[in-house]
Amino acid sequence: MKTHLTNILDEIDLHGEEKVRKDLLTFSCPVNPSIENFFRNRSIDFARRKLSITYIVSDMEDGLILGCFALTHKAVLISSSNLSNTSRKQLERFARLDRATGDYMASAFLVAQFGKNYGVDNGKRITGSELMDIVNDVLINIQREIGGGIIYLDCEDNENLTRFYVSEKFRKFGERFSDEEEQKYFQYMRFF
Numbered sequence: 001m002k003t004h005l006t007n008i009l010d011e012i013d014l015h016g017e018e019k020v021r022k023d024l025l026t027f028s029c030p031v032n033p034s035i036e037n038f039f040r041n042r043s044i045d046f047a048r049r050k051l052s053i054t055y056i057v058s059d060m061e062d063g064l065i066l067g068c069f070a071l072t073h074k075a076v077l078i079s080s081s082n083l084s085n086t087s088r089k090q091l092e093r094f095a096r097l098d099r100a101t102g103d104y105m106a107s108a109f110l111v112a113q114f115g116k117n118y119g120v121d122n123g124k125r126i127t128g129s130e131l132m133d134i135v136n137d138v139l140i141n142i143q144r145e146i147g148g149g150i151i152y153l154d155c156e157d158n159e160n161l162t163r164f165y166v167s168e169k170f171r172k173f174g175e176r177f178s179d180e181e182e183q184k185y186f187q188y189m190r191f192f
């Protein structure tokens, strides 16, 4: 399957906001309604406000949306207590240690949203791993322009998801509770 990747702002420039909004309504993610809601209803506004930029992966042949992800960059606190010496050394390239707390403050790329379109027939669906490879490609290009070397994301306490991120070489570095969503998240990171 050949895929086509576009930045939502380029899509809007090319085809207009209404067309992009309409296309995004085909993104269906019943296993995670908040991700479905984000791509359908909030991704354009977030991109316009430069809060996060959505990337749309579609099938080169028929144009169907196969998956979407939203990227941004953010400071993140990483406790040194669970890190190996090797990880600490890697982290120190991109982070500052607060000696008083033992925490590292790092600047990192955040995969703010990530999901495949379950509206596409099962045989034609992209895999999570293929979608993550595309995230890597985008970030490697950004890294080439401005540097940086940590990717992180928040993930619900769900075995299917944690297994997936571990298989993609992410490691858990913390937990946080979102008051807004009343939800606990595990935080995962990876060097690249």
Ligand SMILES: CC(C)(COP(=O)(O)OP(=O)(O)OC[C@H]1O[C@@H](n2cnc3c(N)ncnc32)[C@H](O)[C@@H]1OP(=O)(O)O)[C@@H](O)C(=O)NCCC(=O)NCCS
Pocket: 029, 031, 032, 035, 114, 115, 116, 117, 126, 127, 128, 129, 131, 154, 155, 156, 158, 160, 161, 164
């Ligand atoms: C994360 C993801 C890209 C991984 O893709 P994948 O490796 O191809 O995995 P699959 O889509 O086959 O999912 C594997 C299993 O996890 C389940 N699953 C996926 N996301 C889930 C979620 N958010 N909550 C609960 N179960 C979920 C699937 O239903 C599937 O279950 P099954 O094996 O019983 O059919 C994909 O599962 C996805 O898009 N999930 C929905 C969006 C999401 O939750 N993103 C992560 C935000 S942190």
